[in-house]
Amino acid sequence: MHSAHARRSLRLINDSGAISAASAWLRTLGESFELGSELVFRLDLCASELVANIVSYAFEDEAPHTVALDLILEPQSVKLVVADDGREFDPLALPEPVAPATLEEASVGGLGVHLVRQFADQVSYERVSGRNQVTLAWPRPGRPGLAGRAPIRRGVERRRKPAAGFPLACGDGTRIDADRRSGGDRRALGFISRIELFRDVPYALIEGLLAHCPQRDYPDEYVVLAPGVPNEYVALVLDGRLRVHLDAPGTAGQPGDYTPIVAGECAGELSIIDGEPASAWVIAEPGTRLLLIDGHTFFSELLPLPRVARNLLGMMAARMRRTNHQVVERIRNSMLLERLQSEMRTAQEIQTGMLPMRSPMFPEHMEIECEANIQQAREVGGDLFDAFFIDEKRLFVAIGDVCGKGMPAALLMMRTLTTIRSEAGRKQGQKGHLERVMERINRKLALNNERMLFASLFIGLLDTGNGTFRYASAGHPRPALLRRGADCSLLKVPGNPIAGIDPAISYTLGETRLGRGDLLLLYTDGVTEAENVRAEQFGDARLLATLNGASKGSVSDAIAAVRDAMRLFCGNHPQADDVTLLALRYLGHG
Amino acid sequence: MKMDSQPLDGGITLIRLDGRLDIEGAQTVDQPFTYATSTHPARIAVDLSDVSFVASIGIRTLLSGARGQASRGGKLVLFGAQPMVRRVLHTAGVDQLLVLCDDLDAARKALTD
Numbered sequence: 033m034h035s036a037h038a039r040r041s042l043r044l045i046n047d048s049g050a051i052s053a054a055s056a057w058l059r060t061l062g063e064s065f066e067l068g069s070e071l072v073f074r075l076d077l078c079a080s081e082l083v084a085n086i087v088s089y090a091f092e093d094e095a096p097h098t099v100a101l102d103l104i105l106e107p108q109s110v111k112l113v114v115a116d117d118g119r120e121f122d123p124l125a126l127p128e129p130v131a132p133a134t135l136e137e138a139s140v141g142g143l144g145v146h147l148v149r150q151f152a153d154q155v156s157y158e159r160v161s162g163r164n165q166v167t168l169a170w171p172r173p174g175r176p177g178l179a180g181r182a183p184i185r186r187g188v189e190r191r192r193k194p195a196a197g198f199p200l201a202c203g204d205g206t207r208i209d210a211d212r213r214s215g216g217d218r219r220a221l222g223f224i225s226r227i228e229l230f231r232d233v234p235y236a237l238i239e240g241l242l243a244h245c246p247q248r249d250y251p252d253e254y255v256v257l258a259p260g261v262p263n264e265y266v267a268l269v270l271d272g273r274l275r276v277h278l279d280a281p282g283t284a285g286q287p288g289d290y291t292p293i294v295a296g297e298c299a300g301e302l303s304i305i306d307g308e309p310a311s312a313w314v315i316a317e318p319g320t321r322l323l324l325i326d327g328h329t330f331f332s333e334l335l336p337l338p339r340v341a342r343n344l345l346g347m348m349a350a351r352m353r354r355t356n357h358q359v360v361e362r363i364r365n366s367m368l369l370e371r372l373q374s375e376m377r378t379a380q381e382i383q384t385g386m387l388p389m390r391s392p393m394f395p396e397h398m399e400i401e402c403e404a405n406i407q408q409a410r411e412v413g414g415d416l417f418d419a420f421f422i423d424e425k426r427l428f429v430a431i432g433d434v435c436g437k438g439m440p441a442a443l444l445m446m447r448t449l450t451t452i453r454s455e456a457g458r459k460q461g462q463k464g465h466l467e468r469v470m471e472r473i474n475r476k477l478a479l480n481n482e483r484m485l486f487a488s489l490f491i492g493l494l495d496t497g498n499g500t501f502r503y504a505s506a507g508h509p510r511p512a513l514l515r516r517g518a519d520c521s522l523l524k525v526p527g528n529p530i531a532g533i534d535p536a537i538s539y540t541l542g543e544t545r546l547g548r549g550d551l552l553l554l555y556t557d558g559v560t561e562a563e564n565v566r567a568e569q570f571g572d573a574r575l576l577a578t579l580n581g582a583s584k585g586s587v588s589d590a591i592a593a594v595r596d597a598m599r600l601f602c603g604n605h606p607q608a609d610d611v612t613l614l615a616l617r618y619l620g621h622g
Numbered sequence: 623m624k625m626d627s628q629p630l631d632g633g634i635t636l637i638r639l640d641g642r643l644d645i646e647g648a649q650t651v652d653q654p655f656t657y658a659t660s661t662h663p664a665r666i667a668v669d670l671s672d673v674s675f676v677a678s679i680g681i682r683t684l685l686s687g688a689r690g691q692a693s694r695g696g697k698l699v700l701f702g703a704q705p706m707v708r709r710v711l712h713t714a715g716v717d718q719l720l721v722l723c724d725d726l727d728a729a730r731k732a733l734t735d
Contacts, residue, residue: 051645073675073706080644080677135689135719143678143714150713 038065038105046087046097046116054079054101058112061103067110068173074151075103075112078168081144082114082123090118090164110172112152115165122157123148123166124224128239149235156232169232226296227268228347233339241333245325250316256299257314263303265324269295272320277313291354301344304330379442380408386449391588393419399496399621400427403587404614405595407558407607414441414487415556415610416449420456425496428456431554431614432489432508444477444485448531451476452491466493470504470531470539477532486532490525490554499546499618504539506531509557512579514590516549520576520583523552546618551590553579554616558609562598565605570598587615623647627658634665634733636726640672643680643707652683659698660690667729671702676710688720701729 042057044050055076062072079101086099097117104111123145149155152168159165224230230238247270250256256274257263267274274293293299293314303310304327316322325334334340384406393402404417414434422428430452434445455469470491477487490511492503503523507530510522526540546552555575562570574597582593591613598611623641630636637658641647659666668684676684684700691698701723703711711717723729 048645055644070706076675077677077710084645084677084679129715135685135692143681147678147710147713151710 035065035105036107038103040103042101044083044099044101046091046099046118048087050087050099051080051083054083054099057101058103065105066174071110071170071173074170075110075168078148078152079112079114081148082166085121085123085144086114086116086118086164090116090121092119105172108172110170112168113165114168115163117163120159121164122159124155124157124235128243149239153234154232155235227298228296229268229298229334229340229343231339231343233337233343237337238334238340241329242323242325245323245329247321247323250320250322252316252318254316254320255313256316256322257303257310257312259311259313260309263300263310264327266298266301266304266327266330267314268298268323268325269293270321270323271295273317274299274320274322275313275315275317277315280313291351291358297347301330301348376439379439383442383446384408386446387417388419394421394427397421397427397496399619400494401587401617401619402427402429402615403591405591405612407595407611409558409607409610414445415558415612416445417554417612417614418449418452419614419616420453422456422493427494427496427616428491429494429554429614429616430456430489430491431556431612432487433556433558433610433612434485434487436485440485444487448473448477448487448489452489456491466491466502466504466541467539470506470528471537474506474531474537474539475535478535481532486530488530488557492552492554494546494616494618496618497621499548499550499620500543501546501552501618502541502543504528504541506539509555509560511555512553512576513544514551514553514579514583516547516583520579522572522576548618548620551579551583551587551615551617553590553594554614555594556610556612558607558611559594559598559613561609562602562607562611563605564602570601574601587617590615623650625651625654625658630667630730632665632730632734634667634730636667636669638669638672641674643673643676643683645677645679647675648677648679648683655683655687656690659687660694663694663696664691665696665733666691666698667723667726667733668698668700669702669726670700670707671704673707674704676707678714681711681714681716685716685719697733699723699729699732701725 040061042054044053058075058079059072061067062075067075083099083101091097100113100115102111102113102115104113126142126145129142129146148166148168153171154167154169156167157165158167224235224238224242250272256267272295276291276293276299277289279289299314300310302308335344387406388404389406391403393404394400402419404419406415406417408415414436415432416434417429417431419427419429432445432448432452434441434448436444451473452469455472470489473489477485487506488508489506490503490508491505492501494501503525505525506528508525510525512520513523514520523544524542526542528539529537553575560569560571560575564570575594578594578597579590582590585593594613595611623639623643623646625637625639627635627637635658637655639651639655643651666687668687673680688698699721700711700716702725703722708722711722716722721729721732723732
């Protein structure tokens, strides 16, 4: 029988009879599957040793436990899985026994595990949900196309080559005269099974080799490699973690801008391969322990092993993908930022373009003087103003301030402005027109207001025929009114809440009559709340006093006077808010 | 596992082991082997040519016999091991502690040197 795929299982109780039972079972299977005497011997030996260990050491109680053996036949391989639910034991973590010098010293402790590691082609260990699981594997002999390859012998024959003897020449020119490793160092070789580079590599091939490579602990944040520095070792991370930084760590880049190299992975192989100095910063994190393989050992002992070469290629491919991903991400982010900045500039242009930025605003209307001016604190702000004639003699004015900054505020500002324009033009002249404009704006803002953005708004309608000015305010600062020959004061405004909170508010209008030469100044709170270095605000009083002093000039003079006074007051203190001013003087006809 | 011993000329004792030196085999021959190898000084050649399998427990048996004989001032050599058995003994480092000979002639020579 020579099935390509087969799986056979045996469950045993952990008594001494289990060892012979396992061995008899494997010999029978070996014969029926034509595995050949040598492989059967190896299976038999490894199973005997592993089961003997389990029976003797795995359990502390007297209760019966199950020892599970599974023989898995695949076209190219034969696997034996031995599992138990006893105390955790990784046979790969056991040190290689030191050969006794004399018969008297000889003991056979640890010999079983040593034999398993030498007679199995591959050994791996896993602790899975409270179970020890040792998997042994061999190439399957006698399969068509594999005849004469006899790969089984390789491990043992290489093993027969004497391990490098002392003194050993190190990569840095120094010599090691004796093996000074502690038991802990030796035990650390158990990590071989967890090192990516040695995945599926026969243990016997590398154990002796790696035993002679130094292991080193690193102080926190130690710079293991730096760009331009020649590198002589491939560093395998046994414990802890390395970070690879492209930029000098701590000087540039984001904190997350590095590639981690965790236990089981390796660093420095690129510069060993191409002989160039290191190309990045490699930093050791606390508790990092490295196994250093010098370039010579790496090239002449490890790389010739086909599985090692294949693993290395796999690791490098994975890392390249990861690095590519990082680079692409970086480029994408910088492109995104650039696009965002360009979009912000466009938004600002659109926003500014929406405001009536001409001066004077209505040169053809001799009966009024109107001028406006906005100074934006940021790229996109929340202030808005507008002024337009809704018919031949009635001028609509509006000023507002959307709370918040940035793109959401800018969008709301544009929406508010659009609403003002469309509503102000509708059914003008009818009774309740201005109230309706305010109510509609409020309702539009209050509905669909997930971001809870609000706007203060002041709108007014001036009848240029007789100077009647009717107005409504939604929580906006009261305009300043400078009557000819009188002191400047704040306009009396019926108090209404800010727009965008409650969709069902009714707005009350205010009304006044402007005399010839009277000046009305609409402004946003960026004016009165402008601060100086002592955190004092410009305030209403200063504004009114400034306007008193500017009563003789044009409306542009009045705006300039306010701006000058603010500049004088604030000095170089940067302003957080937009500053908008709209000045309107009624001149009347004739 | 079977064991028998016979005296050869030149004061050499030949011990022949036959079967598997696994846990059962080791348990079977432990007592007679220890008796034959450790009670009096001798020159002992152990014939392994019919041993088809050896595990660490079997190595323990062989080593304890050799150690017992060494402490009596005699000598014990092994010969004729099959290739896989020989490989196990080699891997376990037994060849560094005991003389492993190819055949009886070599064993005889090793014992009389």
